[in-house]
Amino acid sequence: MNALIRTESLTKRYGDNVALDDVSLDIHPGECVGLLGPNGAGKTTLLTLVEGLRMPSSGRVELFGGDPRDASSRTRLGSTPQATALPEALKVGEVIDFVGAHFPAPTSRDALIEEFGLAPFVGKxxxxxxxxxxRRVAVALAFAGNPALVLLDEPTTGLDVDGRRMLWDAVRARHRAGTAIVVTSHHLEEIEQLAERVVVIDHGVVRADDTLSAVVAGVSRRRVTLRGVSAGDILSLDSDATAEEEDGVVTAVVSDSDRLVRALVASGLPFRDLAVRGATLEEAFLTITKGAA
Structure with missing residues (x-):
């Protein structure tokens, strides 16, 4: 299967700063990929190289098999950058028509308005x-050209909970219809809701690239919740743990839950309501990036 995006040993430098360092990735039709990393990790730099907005310092990037700087390579690409910049004087419906006119087979105006809930302000x-x-309009415009691939950089910035979930529904529907999606977000719940594959970038280097479930399962830390003890009790039993207490419930994140349980039993502390579960994506992300620091 031909890759929609292919990077080979892609490197981007700004003076002495290495924003991307020898990144090789393939993204294929129909995938939904969550791109994670701390601020300054290189996520946005990668997207701008894919969009042809910047040139690599070395290595290669291909979009639909061609050079991203060639306009013909971008006719099946949609994107929403971090910063929203819409023409203030134009009405929403006019902007939809204007953007769609740049593509050979755009999404119909009415379909886009319905999918992204734009009817209340289409005439504003x-x-x-x-x-x-x-922001909702900006994300909708990424799909105006009926693209095969969409890049969403922090798509729900500034949205409330209801707006975020509405947008997730619209993006998921487009993905089910066959559109490949690459999304960056500081809301890890957003990546869990949308992505099937997760790529973690830190200091310009790919630290993890696998399915969402595999990335989470690859982190050995476990979350333990219980009552009847304090956070200090847990920390005294396991120096590697983190623990916090709220409303009588202690939540601890540990590398070896079996060891903690054995220590609790041996201590004689009156713990109860013990529950152990696997790591979350947030815990996996923090473990991967902390280990790479």
């Missing part, structure tokens, strides 16, 4: 919209 000028409403 973009400059009169709230930040969250503008």
């Amino acid at each position: 000028q973009c400059g009169s919209l709230s930040g969250g409403q503008q």
Whole structure:
């Protein structure tokens, strides 16, 4: 299967700063990939190289098998950058028509309005919209050209919970219809909701690249919740643990839950309501990036 995006030993430097360091990735049709990393990790730099907005310092990047800087390679690409910049004087419907006109087979205006819930403000000028409403329009515009691939950089910034979930539903529907998605987000719940594959970048280097379940399962840490003891009790039994207490419930994250349970039993502490589960994506992300620091 031909890759929609292919990077080989891709490196980008800004003076002495290495933003991306020897990154090799393939992203294929139909995938939904979550791109994770701390601030300054290189995520946005990677997307701008894929979009042809910057040139690599070394290595190669291909988009639909061609050079991203060639406009013909971008006709099946949609994107939403981190910063929302809509023409303030134009109405939302006019912007949809304007963007769609740049593509050979755009999504119909009515379909896009319905999918992304734009009907309440389709006749309003973009400059009169709230930040969250503008963001919703910006994400919808990424799909205006009926693209095969969409890059979403922090798509739900500024949205409330309801707006975020509405947008997730729309993106999921497009993915089910066959659109490949690459999404970056600081909301790890968003990646859990949307992505099937997770790529973790830190200091410009790919630290993990696997299915969401495999990335989470690959982290050995476990979350233990219980009552009847304090967070200090847990820390005294396991120096490697982190622990916090709220409303009488202690939540601890440990590398060896069996060892902690044995220590609890041996201590004679009056613990109860013990539960152990695997790591979350957030815990996996923190473990991967902390280990790479």
